[in-house]
Amino acid sequence: MTTRVLVPSGVLGLGFDRAALSRGVAMKPDIIAIDGGSTDSGPWSLGAGQSKYSRAATKAEWRHLMQARAEAGVPLVIGTSGTCGADATVDWMYAITAELAAELGQKLTVARLYSQQPARRIVQALEEGRVTPLTPAPEIDADGLRAMANIVALGGVEQVQAALATGADIILCGRVTDTATIAALPLARGEAAGGAWHGAKIAECGALCSTNPTSGVILVDFDETGFTVEAMAETALCTPHSVSAHMLYENSDPFQLYEPGGYLDVRGAHYTALDARRVRVEGSEWVPGPYTVKLEGARAAGYQTTIMAVLRQQHYVTHAQEWADKLHAFLTAQITERMGLTPPDYTLEFRMIGVNGALGALENRQGQPAEVGVLGIVTAATQEIASEIGKLINPWVLHYPLTEDEELPTFAFPYSPATTDRGPLYEFALNHVMALEDPMSAFRLTVSEVG
Structure with missing residues (x-):
């Protein structure tokens, strides 16, 4: 046949x-x-x-x-x-x-x-020793399983x-x-x-x-x-x-x-x-x-707001990472002073699009781009907090100078409003098998x- x-x-x-x-x-x-x-x-x-x-x-x-x-x-x-x-x-x-x-x-x-799996079924299987981690796998417990948005087998x-x-x-x-x-x-x-x-x-x-x-x-x-x-x-x-x-x-x-x-x-x-x-x-x-069946689960890991500026002035393109690092330190202090928040209440990261936006510190290619997109990503426990931080950092992402003795720069926002609320951020939280x-x-x- x-x-x-x-x-x-x-x-x-x-x-x-x-x-x-x-x-x-x-x-x-x-x-x-x-x-x-x-x-x-x-x-x-x-x-x-x-x-x-x-x-x-x-x-x-x-x-x-x-x-x-x-x-x-x-x-x-x-x-x-x-x-x-x-x-x-x-x-x-x-x-x-x-x-x-x-x-x-x-x-x-x-x-x-x-x-789709109800959390109680996975909790019971975990208690019975029928759930085994793969490599790599996060630690799981009953409370963590109940907090997941969706679990599938x-x-x-x-x-x-x-x-x-x-x-x-x-x-x-x-x-x-x-x-x-x-x-x-x-x-x-x-x-x-x-x-x-x-x-x-x-x-x-x-x-x-x-x-x-x-x-x-x-x-x-x-x-x-x-x-x-x-x-x-x-x-x-x-x-x-x-x-x-x-x-x-x-x-x-x-x-x-x-x-x-x-x-x-x-x-x-x-x-x-x-x-x-x-x-x-x-x-x-x-x-x-x-x-055994593999389990996949996702859970909410906060809420995000993004902001992007485009650097074209050669001085800033050449020193984009230095500028972003200095801006990050300044903004962290501003967020603490004005909102009373410190990490890990939130995270703020800048990615240099055109320099190392995909690989970060692992990037091994070097070149001289004509412009650099600076993507700021704010993650916080609620969308309200993430949005507020996004608005707070907005003017400095647009105008922050690399040094104190230079004219105030103006960068380009590719859209208005400059900040975008992305909603909930999810992360994979299960890499296990269930017998x-x-x-x-x-x-x-x-x-x-x-x-």
């Missing part, structure tokens, strides 16, 4: 080649699977329970995939709905799906797989298979591993476990395993000895190099990949070019182990009709 999985893109919201999608549908896949999540942009989505992707872009792409599903007559599955896979973003995807079903005249059964193939077993046309998953939606059906149909997990890892980011990553669409055939992968865009080729290299992507070990219930070992895998477009992979192994006896015990399914 062969199980054919069509992967339209690495993530919903980034786009894909529609002609390539049509080509993939014409090849009669057994399932269409796409990821909807990412932690690449940090903890905000999980903390806020919101997608980082545009609703309009998400809806436009989901429309094409719902039409492709109807043409192919197979299930359509999305993993980690709405970037973070929280309950709120699963429901966000459900609302989009219901809208499109009505617009397209489709009557559908939709399964929602929820992955990463489901594996077992949870996706339970959703598939409902017979739903569309499955909207909460947080699951990137590979779970792709490997679930091949494993349920008895294909080789090592090949199923390995092929899912290769296809998780769509055409990133090809010579044209932005084309998006990948087709994977799974069978009892391995898998074959092919890019659907005419301009994209899968080669042994491009396919094998994807084991390096977002993976600390290029030969092992841990998933709920075990790990994938590809040390014995061999990659063969069947032709200019297709690669055959065999020899991967699945090593069963204890059933489960029953894979579904920390997840729940809801099945509904739409359209």
Whole structure:
């Protein structure tokens, strides 16, 4: 038996080649699977329970995939709905799906797989010794868990298979591993476990395993000895190099990949070019182990206000860091004098955009920019305090002189008002695994009709 999985893109919201999608549908896949999540942009989505992707872009792409599903007559599955896979973003995807079903005249059964965890469940698991830290992991306790904005558990193939077993046309998953939606059906149909997990890892980011990553669409055939992968865009080729290299992507070990219930070992895998477009992979192994699910949590870490000035006068461009350090010391004293606040009541940092804004002290490139953007970031316990500090420092960010014997400078504010309230700041606060006896015990399914 062969199980054919069509992967339209690495993530919903980034786009894909529609002609390539049509080509993939014409090849009669057994399932269409796409990821909807990412932690690449940090903890905000999980903390806020919101997608980082545009609703309009998400809806436009989901429309094409719902039409492709109807043409192919197979299930359509999305993993980690709405970037973070929280309950709120699963429901966000459900609302989009219901809208499109009505617009397209489709009557559908939709399964929602929820992955969000109540704090009390994690507290109980912690007390029972079923929560284990990964490396690195912050210290956690009951109070810290209760203070988290959102906690999710990463489901594996077992949870996706339970959703598939409902017979739903569309499955909207909460947080699951990137590979779970792709490997679930091949494993349920008895294909080789090592090949199923390995092929899912290769296809998780769509055409990133090809010579044209932005084309998006990948087709994977799974069978009892391995898998074959092919890019659907005419301009994209899968080669042994491009396919094998994807084991390096977002993976600390290029030969092992841990998933709920075990790990994938590809040390014995061999990659063969069947032709200019297709690669055959065999020899991967699945090593069963204890059933654990990874936990992700985000908590509020204060509120932020930002301010930016642009330095263009050569004297200040050359001495930007010196100016920022001197300004920081002056403003710290002003905030204490006028507001009675001292660190750690707040933090104030300046980043030199164009000098070392990304890497800070780790920057090893040197150059002479024409201008330097100075980004000030204020973090405090409340938005009111952060906003007040932002307004207090405003005139000096605009006019502060480097030395006392020079004329008062005037820098450029790129927008007005110069300060921007960013709202709550979130931080990741869990990097642990939780042991489960029953894979579904920390997840729940809801099945509904739409359209």
